[in-house]
Amino acid sequence: MRIVVTGGAGFIGSCFVRTVLAGEHPGLAGAEVVVLDAFTYAGRIENLDPVRDDPRLRVERGDVRDPRRVAEVVGDGGVDLVVHFAAETHVDRSITGAADFVTTNVVGTQVLLQAALDGGVGRFVHVSTDEVYGSIDSGSWPEEHPLEPNSPYSAAKAGSDLLARSYHRTHGLDVVVTRCSNNYGPHQFPEKVIPLFVTRLLDGGRVPLYGDGRNVRDWLHVTDHCRGVALAATKGRAGEVYNIGGGTELTNRELTTRLLAAVGAGEDRVEHVPDRKGHDRRYSVDWSKIRDELGYTPQVAFDEGLAGTVAWYREHRDWWEGLR
Template sequence: MRILVTGGAGFIGSEFVRQQLGADPTAQITVFDKLTYSGVEENLAPVASLPGYRFVQGDICDPEAVDRVMAGHDVVVHFAAESHVDRSIAGAGPFVLTNVVGTQVLLDAARQHGVGRFVHVSTDEVYGSIDEGSWTEEWPLRPNSPYSASKAGSDLLALAYHRTHGMDVVVTRCSNNYGHYQFPEKVIPLFTTNLIDGLKVPLYGEGGNIRDWLHVSDHCRGIDLVMRGGRAGEVYNIGGGTEVTNKELTGLLLDAAGAGWDMVEHVEDRKGHDLRYSLDISKIRTELGYEPQVRFEDGLAATIAWYRDNRAWWEPLKAKAALEK
């Protein structure tokens, strides 16, 4: 099986590539990545010397580049996306272009080249916010940020190509990911690296927003199950089963750093901030045997330790991001 992984130098995409090649070093995988601010080719260094690995730098919005790289592949696993909510609030244009138009360019090329399966990786944020209970895959889409709206659009486009053209498309929607190699603008690496450097951490509002946390390795195991056994035209939720308020998460990170609440700076809440996310994972559990394997306590401890041990990875990224603001 020859797999094309878009956005494979990013946080989740690189974990998927490392996981696939770790399980089968002879696998044939092409990574296609633009290497924007959050795409780091170094993330793929552990597998870059394997014979089945190939890296191609390119933009999913470029039809000619996509056409060239698509040829000869059996499966597309599509991670490439603009994904930071705050950036989408500041400017929605890149999110619509990459997440919607880029997905359309990929779908057209995959159809033209007769690709066997197209796995579209999405987010629980397309559902909006839920006060109680958990979202099933049939839940209406009610996105509340430009980011989640662009992902909802790409989801619907991917599913439309299945219904209109008969393409073998499957969609996954995940809860909040965490783990090693996550770009340090996201909450866990941002707070962890700030505290390592003795800097305060910015907590939105009173920190009452609730998220379901999913270790990136569990997420990628779920994607693999869907890639190999999911039903065409279906959506599969992939969750971690650990709901934590942002304030509770902050407390855990402070404790791990030996810091007190004086290191917290309460900042104005994000516009349109969703209160709670919660995924029902009954479908992927029943159909494909998925279960999250990484306990949140263990995964969080390992993640914090990784950032402590890998300053050389994250420090230049934070410095570059600060200069770009």
Template sequence: MKLLVTGGAGFIGSHFARRMLGADDIEQVTVLDALTYAGDRGNLGQAFLDPRLELVIGDICDAALVDDLMVQHTAVVHFAAESHVDRSFTTAGRFITTNVIGTQTVADAAMRHGIEKFVHVSTDEVYGPLLDGAATEDHPLRPTVPYAASKAAGDLVALSYWHTYGAPVCVTRSSNNYGPCQHPEKIIPLFVTKLLRGEQVTLHGEGRHLRNWLHVEDNCAGVELVLRAGKPGEVYNVGGGTDLSSKELTGKLLTICGTDWGRVTHVPDRLSNDLRYAMDWSKLAALGYRPVHDFQTGLEETVDWYRRNPDRWAPLSRSLLPALPCPRGTLDTTREPQHV
């Protein structure tokens, strides 16, 4: 298999790219990443020692570049996306461009070049809040924030290429991921890095917001299973993590970091902060999916990674400002794509 991984220098995408390089049937892994603030060559680490890996720096909205790359591959897994909810409140247009038009660009190239499998990676947030029960894959999409709306639109665009053209598209929707190498704008690395620096952390509202926490490697295992065995035209929920309120999660992080609730400041809830997400993942389980990471162990290992690697996250933390608008990154779109 010759595999194109968009967004493969980001958090989840880099874990997936490294995972696939461990498979005997993988001839090539090409990572296409714009290296915005959320992408980092360092996430791929020792994978660069493998001659089968190539990093191409470029934008998924660059149709010519995507077309040139697609023709060299047999499958594509599409992680590339703007992904932080808070940023979507003030830069919604950027989310629509990347998550919708970018997805269409990738899907169009995959369709025209006869790609054997196109996996579009999405999120449980497209289902919106559920006060009870769990969303199956055919649950209505009811996103409440620009980020989730852009992902839902991207899902529908990708699936339309199956219904219209017969392109072999599958969609995965996972719950909240955690693990090493995640950008410190997300809650777990944000809290950990602040606590390691001796700073306060802020808890929204009463801390009752419930999320399912899934180790990034378990999500990658689910995505690989869909890549290999998923039925074209189908959606697969990737769940099976641990349900925790934000207050419960904070308590665990305080304990692991060796501190107490005196380091927590309560602040008013943010805009449109959905109370609860929940998914039914029995469809993927029927294909053989089983998450294997114990949450407590995985969380302790994640905290330990941040403790041991301040050089990876400290420079990124400097860019986290109270004001939400943030430069997209240092990508110079006037340059030719770089192959690294």
């Protein structure tokens, strides 16, 4: 089996590549992996260092918006599976400059889908986000919930989800969509809240808490996310959407308190800042479908995962110093 992983040098994509090559996903055992990555600010070759010498890995530099380059990697007729992680993902960046989010997330996805169709790819897994659903005051979103995105980032991802669906419905391409909750873990670029707060606290700085700190997120360890993606890739039904959740909902205030405790810092290190524009109040996905159909359950308890993540950033200053 040959798998093309777009964004395979990024935070989640590189974890997927490492775990596939380590044999952690039985349905993908022995697969050859081709990474396609543009190596923008968040894609780093160092994320693949543990597997760089594996003869089953090939790394290709290329932008998913480039039809010729994508066709060279995806459309050669020898690809069994595409797992599409590549995306612009940081909400704050999308608020100040939406153009790259639209072209990468929407146009790039269309380019990949067309190459997969032209090249006879066996399955296309489109990795998306719970943010496409909007905000929910209570309960949890099922996969059938209407898409109501509120940021340029989530709107672009919603557009890419619909394109993926259209290629299945119109052309019969075997497409599966996954929508995950907030990821955390090692190798995450320090613009997202957990690595941003951890690295600032380790450096003796202060951390910015938006608004009243009561925005709620469900936290999913990156290895659990990759396990869910692998299950969707190997066992999911064509044309279906699968939510992937972590099972730990926290307010941003509660998360901040845990991060302060993890590094031995006090409340004086918190700086209250004005809320973000269009800040969604709460995300929560119903992941019973992937549990019941594919056997997914999160394996990493949040306290364990958070402690391991903080330890990784403490021990890998050479990875993140100078990035913020």
